[in-house]
Amino acid sequence: MSSGLKVTGLAKSFGGKRAVDGIDFEVRSGELYALLGPNGAGKTTTLRMIAGLLNADAGEVEVFGVDARRDPLGAKRMIAWLPDEPLLYDKLTAWEYLEFVAGLWNVDTAEARKRAETLLRLLGLWDNRNDRCETFSRGMKQKAVLAGALIHEPKLLMLDEPLTGLDAAASRLVKDLIRERVAAGAAVILTTHILEVAERMADRIGIIKDGKLLTEGSLNELQGFAGAQGQSLEDVFLSLTATPAAV
Amino acid sequence: MSKPGSIPWLMSHELRLFWRRGKTRPKSGLIMLGLLVSLWLVFSFFMLQRLGPMIPPPPFIDSAWDGLALTAVGVIIAFIGSVMLSSSILAAVDVIYTRNDLDLILSSPLSPWRMLAVRAAAIAIGALPLYAGLLGPPLLWLAIFSSPLWLSSIVFLVSLAFAATALALLVVTALFRLIGPKNTRILAQIFSALAGAGVFLAFQYFNITSGRSRDEEQAAMAEYITSLDIDPGAWWLLPSRAFTGDIVSTLIWVALVACLFPFAVFLFSRRFVGDAAAASGMGQRKRVADARIINLRGGVMASVIRKEFRLLRRDPLLLSQIGMQLLYLLPLGFILMRPGGSLTITEETFVPVLTLLASTIASSLVWITVSAEDAPDLITSAPVAPAMIDRAKLVAAILPVLVLMTLPLVALLWRDLAAGLWALAGVCLAATASALIGLWRRMPGSRREFARRRAKGSVIAGLGQAFVAFGISGAVALGAYGLPLIALIPALIAAAILGVLYKPNENGLPKEPVVVRSSSRNSSPRP
Numbered sequence: 001m002s003s004g005l006k007v008t009g010l011a012k013s014f015g016g017k018r019a020v021d022g023i024d025f026e027v028r029s030g031e032l033y034a035l036l037g038p039n040g041a042g043k044t045t046t047l048r049m050i051a052g053l054l055n056a057d058a059g060e061v062e063v064f065g066v067d068a069r070r071d072p073l074g075a076k077r078m079i080a081w082l083p084d085e086p087l088l089y090d091k092l093t094a095w096e097y098l099e100f101v102a103g104l105w106n107v108d109t110a111e112a113r114k115r116a117e118t119l120l121r122l123l124g125l126w127d128n129r130n131d132r133c134e135t136f137s138r139g140m141k142q143k144a145v146l147a148g149a150l151i152h153e154p155k156l157l158m159l160d161e162p163l164t165g166l167d168a169a170a171s172r173l174v175k176d177l178i179r180e181r182v183a184a185g186a187a188v189i190l191t192t193h194i195l196e197v198a199e200r201m202a203d204r205i206g207i208i209k210d211g212k213l214l215t216e217g218s219l220n221e222l223q224g225f226a227g228a229q230g231q232s233l234e235d236v237f238l239s240l241t242a243t244p245a246a247v
Numbered sequence: 248m249s250k251p252g253s254i255p256w257l258m259s260h261e262l263r264l265f266w267r268r269g270k271t272r273p274k275s276g277l278i279m280l281g282l283l284v285s286l287w288l289v290f291s292f293f294m295l296q297r298l299g300p301m302i303p304p305p306p307f308i309d310s311a312w313d314g315l316a317l318t319a320v321g322v323i324i325a326f327i328g329s330v331m332l333s334s335s336i337l338a339a340v341d342v343i344y345t346r347n348d349l350d351l352i353l354s355s356p357l358s359p360w361r362m363l364a365v366r367a368a369a370i371a372i373g374a375l376p377l378y379a380g381l382l383g384p385p386l387l388w389l390a391i392f393s394s395p396l397w398l399s400s401i402v403f404l405v406s407l408a409f410a411a412t413a414l415a416l417l418v419v420t421a422l423f424r425l426i427g428p429k430n431t432r433i434l435a436q437i438f439s440a441l442a443g444a445g446v447f448l449a450f451q452y453f454n455i456t457s458g459r460s461r462d463e464e465q466a467a468m469a470e471y472i473t474s475l476d477i478d479p480g481a482w483w484l485l486p487s488r489a490f491t492g493d494i495v496s497t498l499i500w501v502a503l504v505a506c507l508f509p510f511a512v513f514l515f516s517r518r519f520v521g522d523a524a525a526a527s528g529m530g531q532r533k534r535v536a537d538a539r540i541i542n543l544r545g546g547v548m549a550s551v552i553r554k555e556f557r558l559l560r561r562d563p564l565l566l567s568q569i570g571m572q573l574l575y576l577l578p579l580g581f582i583l584m585r586p587g588g589s590l591t592i593t594e595e596t597f598v599p600v601l602t603l604l605a606s607t608i609a610s611s612l613v614w615i616t617v618s619a620e621d622a623p624d625l626i627t628s629a630p631v632a633p634a635m636i637d638r639a640k641l642v643a644a645i646l647p648v649l650v651l652m653t654l655p656l657v658a659l660l661w662r663d664l665a666a667g668l669w670a671l672a673g674v675c676l677a678a679t680a681s682a683l684i685g686l687w688r689r690m691p692g693s694r695r696e697f698a699r700r701r702a703k704g705s706v707i708a709g710l711g712q713a714f715v716a717f718g719i720s721g722a723v724a725l726g727a728y729g730l731p732l733i734a735l736i737p738a739l740i741a742a743a744i745l746g747v748l749y750k751p752n753e754n755g756l757p758k759e760p761v762v763v764r765s766s767s768r769n770s771s772p773r774p
Contacts, residue, residue: 051627051628053628075630076628090621091561096541096554099550100550
């Protein structure tokens with residue numbers, strides 16, 4: 001498998017506080033990588049730097065061989081970013097939203113129309129395509145944003161808490177879509193606090209704490225690293241990220 | 248400390264939110280406000296120390312001249328009341344539509360009536376600070392140097408705010424009943440704009456359409472009013488008498504408001520829970536699916552412009568504010584459109600007016616298109632150069648201004664070619680300069696903060712836009728009056744200010760993580 005995303009020495013400080021402290025990891029094409037960590041560990045900051053939403057203080061990001069610092073637009077062409085909060089334009093309809101996103105990524109209009117229809121049907125939003133997003137529930141908004149993220153068929157999909165606010169059926173649908181993209185050769189990186197999702201879906205898992213990558217690997221490898229063979233990811237995660245109790 | 252859940256406790260909560268809205272440093276705001284009020288207090292002291300003893304003590308209820316004076320006071324009261332009504336309507340609509348802490352409060356074991364009475368009172372109190380600051384100090388000195396009866400005017404102003412709020416609640420309740428939740432918000436905003444501008448426009452219309460010069464008009468008006476022999480005891484002068492120290496009228500007025508306010512709150516709160524739920528879209532019948540399949544259109548720049556136009560077109564608050572700005576232009580429009588009329592205002596007068604208006608509208612639009620971007624992450628993560636996005640947003644902000652200005656510009660060009668050309672240049676320059684300053688000095692905010700953008704936005708940008716607009720208006724006005732060389736001075740000042748404000752946006756990225764909440768949530772509560 002070729003490298004989809006290669007992150008080297010990525011660092012970022014806010015007001016003297018090191019939010020991300022020289023992180024290295026790689027996500028291969030056709031691989032799902034789960035980036036886990038406690039609140040404030042630096043997961044979202046890492047993803048935002050990769051997506052080009054935040055300038056890194058140091059480090060390199062390479063997306064399918066394209067240096068994201070030297071050719072940010074070239075890298076962005078291949079990336080889709082799904083934030084934890086579904087930020088939509090309330091006054092646009094779902095169809096108009098997809099038209100806008102397709103326009104930003106300069107997708108051919110005929111192709112965009114076909115993909116928009118497919119995605120909206122798949123996500124159960126077809127009947128609501130001409131409704132304004134302000135009338136959508138949180139789950140519907142999440143689906144609309146996901147459709148927007150997929151309309152340009154990204155090679156690197158970055159998902160920050162993609163299942164927040166989704167019901168069981170929608171959650172299954174999103175997981176299926178993610179698997180489909182992985183099977184098609186995309187590199188997918190996601191953050192989640194639902195460890196069962198990471199345990200079941202991820203090919204490899206990275207655990208981050210205080211801006212540093214503690215360890216990464218398959219579940220088996222993590223269990224070995226933590227000396228917790230046969231235990232769940234939750235147990236492994238807690239044993240690795242536990243803060244020593246004050247004496 | 249008041250008991251939690253009591254009316255004083257709820258009121259202190261509302262007032263705290265009111266004071267903090269749009270402010271990041273409430274203490275510095277308080278110091279600044281205190282300083283301004285103190286200055287005004289000192290200035291008005293010296294002014295009224297001399298003038299106060301010359302003003303006859305109230306009440307003014309004896310002669311026809313008192314009737315005239317009371318009529319003049321009535322006009323001022325009508326103006327203040329209309330502005331208060333306008334802001335109260337918007338605030339009352341907010342109470343229904345802005346859910347913020349409503350779910351929390353309504354789910355608590357507090358009576359909704361009590362909560363809404365407090366919130367309505369907070370709306371009334373929120374309408375007061377401007378008038379309290381402007382009129383309070385001189386009225387206090389009047390009470391000392393002329394007659395203590397002038398203190399009744401302070402009581403009157405407070406009760407006027409409560410009366411305006413009561414009327415606003417009745418208007419919003421009626422609109423909700425008559426046209427439903429979807430249209431109430433938009434119509435209430437239009438209603439608010441009309442209420443705010445109504446009195447001003449009515450007077451301007453009568454002034455302008457009479458076809459007489461200003462002196463002739465004033466003389467005719469004075470003659471007409473004198474011939475009326477206005478009875479100062481007339482029922483319709485009750486508010487004026489209450490304002491000017493007639494104790495009986497003040498008591499009647501306060502009693503009327505004391506009945507009206509609880510009645511309006513009662514009507515408003517009776518179905519409030521249902522109305523608020525309806526406004527949030529709950530319990531609506533399932534919509535019949537719109538089966539149209541609209542063709543998708545492409546193009547990076549075109550996509551951004553199209554999206555901005557759609558959002559601008561669908562923003563009722565923005566439209567009502569622009570409508571309000573255009574309403575104030577109507578008096579000039581009345582003159583311009585009058586065929587063959589001899590103008591007491593020359594064509595050249597329109598040049599700076601149109602220029603200033605273009606700048607004001609452009610600054611509103613650019614705030615919406617640039618600062619109030621709902622999905623900044625999407626834009627930044629797209630493979631589009633930030634400069635191209637900025638260009639598209641500038642175009643989206645400037646084009647509507649040019650479209651709005653087309654009619655007055657064509658009319659002006661038709662009446663006076665030179666003035667029209669100067670106005671055209673002024674409009675284009677002012678709109679572009681305002682939009683550029685908004686772009687250079689952007690401050691990310693939520694679209695729903697539009698009404699408070701001046702409080703939340705960059706002070707430098709606001710002042711810069713104002714000064715550059717004045718500079719350009721002055722330059723084109725001087726040009727239109729045949730003084731092109733002198734016009735260079737304000738033009739150069741405007742250019743220098745623009746140069747100082749220039750701040751390139753390196754890569755469109757923030758230095759700190761930007762937390763943007765979904766626009767379906769509100770970032771700061773309103774009273």
